[in-house]
Amino acid sequence: xxxxxxxxxxxxxxxxxxxxxxxxxxxxxxxxxxxxxxxxxxxxxxxxxxxxxxxxxxxxxxxxxxxxxxxxxxxxxxxxxxxxxxxxxxxxxxxxxxxxxxxxxxxxxxxxxxxxxxxxxxxxx
Ligand code: FES
Numbered sequence: 760x761x762x763x764x765x766x767x768x769x770x771x772x773x774x775x776x777x778x779x780x781x782x783x784x785x786x787x788x789x790x791x792x793x794x795x796x797x798x799x800x801x802x803x804x805x806x807x808x809x810x811x812x813x814x815x816x817x818x819x820x821x822x823x824x825x826x827x828x829x830x831x832x833x834x835x836x837x838x839x840x841x842x843x844x845x846x847x848x849x850x851x852x853x854x855x856x857x858x859x860x861x862x863x864x865x866x867x868x869x870x871x872x873x874x875x876x877x878x879x880x881x882x883x884x
Pocket of ligand 1: 812813814815816817818823824825826827828829835836837838
């Protein structure tokens with residue numbers, strides 16, 4: 760019977776390697792962020808200066824906004840912040856941090872490491 764055949768077949772194991780980029784399916788009306796970098800950006804910030812961290816991943820001036828979100832990710836926009844004092848920080852590059860604009864380690868997740876980078880996503884879209 761078909762079920763007996765199925766039982767003798769070796770079980771498929773989930774691979775830990777990234778065989779092909781994961782495809783993210785978007786069910787919302789807005790495009791999700793694309794991954795600018797799978798590592799954070801080390802940046803020296805000037806206290807009192809206003810910064811616009813790119814949330815959409817499409818900016819060519821990472822990790823900061825260059826206005827690309829207006830055409831490439833309507834619905835997303837920069838996260839603005841003003842550091843209190845001069846500081847060296849790690850700003851998120853994958854755009855999936857839970858502590859924007861700072862890196863919280865989310866880029867190490869399989870979801871990020873196995874997904875396509877922004878430039879690859881841009882080519883496809
Ligand atoms: S270009 Fe990404 S938020 Fe503006």
